Amino acid sequence: MKKNAFYAQSGGVTSVINASACGVIEAARKHKDKINKVYAGRNGILGALIEDMTDTSRETSKTIAQLLHTPGGVFGSARFKLQDLRKNKDEYHRLIQVFKKHNIGYFFYNGGGDSMDTAHKVSLIGKKVGFPIVCIGIPKTVDNDLPFTDTCPGFGSAAKYIAVSTKEAGLDVASMAKTSTKVFILEVMGRHAGWLAAAGGLANETRKKAPQIILFPEIPFDKKEFLKEVNKSVKNNGYCVIVVSEGAKNKKGKFLAEIGTTDAFGHSQLGGVAINIADIIKNNLGYKYHYAIADYLQRSARHISSKTDVEQAYQVGKKAVELALEGRNSVMPTIIRKNDSPYKWTTGYIELNKVANKERMMPRKFISTDGFHITAACRRYMVPLINGEDYPPYKNGIPITAKLKNIPVDRMLKEKFMIK
Amino acid sequence: MKKNAFYAQSGGVTSVINASACGVIEAARKHKDKINKVYAGRNGILGALIEDMTDTSRETSKTIAQLLHTPGGVFGSARFKLQDLRKNKDEYHRLIQVFKKHNIGYFFYNGGGDSMDTAHKVSLIGKKVGFPIVCIGIPKTVDNDLPFTDTCPGFGSAAKYIAVSTKEAGLDVASMAKTSTKVFILEVMGRHAGWLAAAGGLANETRKKAPQIILFPEIPFDKKEFLKEVNKSVKNNGYCVIVVSEGAKNKKGKFLAEIGTTDAFGHSQLGGVAINIADIIKNNLGYKYHYAIADYLQRSARHISSKTDVEQAYQVGKKAVELALEGRNSVMPTIIRKNDSPYKWTTGYIELNKVANKERMMPRKFISTDGFHITAACRRYMVPLINGEDYPPYKNGIPITAKLKNIPVDRMLKEKFMIK
Known part of the structure; x- marks a missing residue:
């Protein structure tokens, strides 16, 4: 049978x-x-x-x-x-x-x-x-962290969403920077590895354009170097676009998303890493900023x-x-x-x-020596994965999306199973 | 000449x-x-x-x-x-x-x-x-608030981005809701009027699907009614998608984005309305949530x-x-x-x-009687504006985007002008 x-x-x-x-x-x-x-x-x-x-x-x-x-x-x-x-x-x-x-x-x-x-x-x-x-x-x-395969289905599309969005938002900030927003932060997924953050680096072929900075989980966050880099970009390019992984960590290995703040009622603050990065920029450099948190949009953007x-x-x-x-x-x-x-x-x-x-981690050779961007090797690997519409x-x-009838299969077991 | x-x-x-x-x-x-x-x-x-x-x-x-x-x-x-x-x-x-x-x-x-x-x-x-x-x-x-014109260029595209993203994220949450995220919040622009928030309502033709709730600047936020509505949607549909305008206000006219919280150092919290709405849901209903903040992505999404x-x-x-x-x-x-x-x-x-x-405000007749969604009149007005790719x-x-030479026009005035 x-x-x-x-x-x-x-x-x-x-x-x-x-x-x-x-x-x-x-x-x-x-x-x-x-x-x-x-x-x-x-x-x-x-x-x-x-x-x-x-x-x-x-x-x-x-x-x-x-x-x-x-x-x-x-x-x-x-x-x-x-x-x-x-x-x-x-x-x-x-x-x-x-x-x-x-x-x-x-x-x-x-x-x-x-x-x-x-x-x-x-x-x-x-x-x-x-x-x-x-x-x-x-x-x-979307995390691209399975070994033994060139890539994981789901990653290429999320990567394309991030690359395209970074390019588009970069053009927006560049045009506002003279009198208004100078720093734009895009928070992306990737709790353990920087694959998705790296995808932001595909937006343009030069660091003169967005993103000027990428914050990877693989590179411990160095506040001083980071602020120096932000300042350099604003001085040289007029603005700075930052793509930050939700998995970015400080030198002690603590997630930046979890650092610092509790609200007036003592609840720990719910905001994520983008907000904390924005806070650091505001308090140290005073630049006007905007941030976006892509969350589910990046992994569901079939369009x-x-x-x-x-x-x-x-x-x-x-x-x-x-x-x-x-x-x-x-x-x-x-x-x-x-x-x-x-x-x-x-x-x-x-x-x-x-x-x-x-888990397949991102190779160090995919991240630039200074830790703030991607390398040519990373581009070579990643461009084909976001290619084509x-x-x-x-x-x-x-x-238009599929509307399934979802007709149930008749149950055949008498005993119900209790999920623990 | x-x-x-x-x-x-x-x-x-x-x-x-x-x-x-x-x-x-x-x-x-x-x-x-x-x-x-x-x-x-x-x-x-x-x-x-x-x-x-x-x-x-x-x-x-x-x-x-x-x-x-x-x-x-x-x-x-x-x-x-x-x-x-x-x-x-x-x-x-x-x-x-x-x-x-x-x-x-x-x-x-x-x-x-x-x-x-x-x-x-x-x-x-x-x-x-x-x-x-x-x-x-x-x-x-993108705010669509100029009078005497059917719409303002820029609005239709941002509206389409919001409608499409709401539909896509809605399908994502619907599939996760059984064991994980039950509430998804999308924060959109529109400080003074709910045009962009309303666009989220175009995602599906029924409130059984995303978004189940829209929070407009025009309708004072009623926490009790809101929580009742969230709960109803989770019970009936398994999940709840909320589109919230950055301009949403409480009954006293204060922006929800500004309510409540300061961090451990006494700074006012930088997070926006999505985070505060998430906080309200967490503290009152305990549902697992996710939120996205579209920010510049919505107004620059030429793709x-x-x-x-x-x-x-x-x-x-x-x-x-x-x-x-x-x-x-x-x-x-x-x-x-x-x-x-x-x-x-x-x-x-x-x-x-x-x-x-x-400013052209959104007509009350575009918002449903209960204040949480759009009407057929709103759809009739808005669908044509997001139509076509x-x-x-x-x-x-x-x-591919335009790369301009941007050749400067020779300056002809001797005196420099000081911007005050």
Whole structure:
């Protein structure tokens, strides 16, 4: 009997995670001889644990194709990490139980490092209890921190958003600087690594234009050097644009976002690193400033996604199905770079146990010697990833996105599972 | 002898103010029999006062055409208001003196309400001293607060950015809400009127989707009602997206952005209204939240400008030249709406003394009865303004923008002018 497949989305979503879903579902539909239906977990792995799944075979091919240009996670994602195998086997056994009941033979899990770990553990427990389940992790993260792949789908589009926004805001500040705002600060994501902050550096080819300064998590914040650099830019260029990572830290390793301030009621201040940087500039240099905090906008901005990224997100989804059908188990599709310029790439794969719980940090050689900008090597790596535009269709000025029927799969287990 | 023209940009810039510059320069170039050269003031009116101008006739037609897709103000803008005529005639006399020396017979001033007032005063002083100068104001402001025109160039594009971003971030939060972020707050511009906040309401056609709540400057903030509404949305939809105007106020008329907090050193907190709203939600409902502050990104986002807006910005520039050549003086081109759907419009004009220093507030009938959303009338008005896309060209993943030679006009006055 043909097996069904389970697909779920995990962790912070991106503007192209649904493009990977599209790749999985379209590839599975082309192999109906081997894969019966693709069930989607609602809210990630929770959907399997509490048997809350929707049947994607009930969606039209048009709807599935629209996933290519729909940001967010259409099936719902979850920030939920399965516990360690040795500590809590219940969760894993429940997954196997659900998979058995629904005749699921393929487990596709679309997420970051934690998710690769989960997919790996599911394959282990499958072997152990003698239930054949093919587990494929599908890479996704704007943080670009998965190893063994040239890049992670989601990163290129967020990077493009940041680069484009930095260029645009830079032109704005440059024109205001004579009589008004002289410093502009853009706060971007990247708690552990400076990949996204580095993307700001692609806005222009020279430090005479925005951004003049990038603050990376990798480089301990040196207030004196920083202020000197800000002042230099205002004196030489008339203004200064700063891209700061939410993960920027001081020399003691403390996040700049957490430094300093409590409000009148003694609450710790909620503002982030951009506000603290603004405060430092105001108190020491007195320049008029503005700041923007991109937050979710950067990772959901499908309207400015990179064409490379959309294509790669789709291809890793498709490849996941192909790997499964080739009989690979416990692997993750990867992007392999063949050439920088013109960018050439293909897909490959890597074993999940090698990927799981490993972070790829940004190489020091991608950051300039003074620590405030990116290098030519970084540009060479990153430009191809933000290259090309892939615009969604619009109606009445607003992007059209997929509207799924989300028809539930009938529940078959009597016992309810309590999430701890 | 043919006269030259002076063109300058004033106040906060937009993603399409250079499209108006393009309209002025291209129209002037088509009437070389009447207009010799267009000189651009560097940094707005300061350029005239201190005789700091560039000669746009030295730019290629290709460069001028690229202004159509270049955000910011390419000649530099200024936040600088001429003093009252009766208080300080020096500034006005200096302008006339510069115009005389450079044979300038046309004054095109591209800005908001203050700038229309300035253009009007220049025409008055011209008459008084017997120097013939044709003064035309060209409307520009993302705030959409100029009267007598259907809309102000700059607004439609910022509105589109906000509507699109709200839709995209809404899909992101919706997918995270089960286990993580339940409330997302987007702070937008609009110190005095809620036009930009209202644009967030275009993201979706129903309040079941983002944004569920809009906080307008026009509606005094009612904490209890607000919290009730947030809670209702989280219960019914699983999440809540809030678009808040930087101009939102409490019942006493105080900006929410300024309420409450000073830091550990007694400085007033720099964070804005989004942070205070987040704080209220955290302390009263405890939901996990995220917030974004769009700031300059919303007004410089040429990559997602509305086609209607780009076209209107160009046309008011062109019309300004045509009005001048028809012998009109002290007027501003306007947009006249002929039909809502399909949107039909044409250009007209209004006397500057009627426009100067007047603000157009958002009608109460554009805000829903409960004060938390927009009405069908608001949609009818606003949808055409965000309609259509007008993408810039890209290279290496980044938008291409105009690079001007900015060749200075030789100074001809001996006396330097001291700005007070």
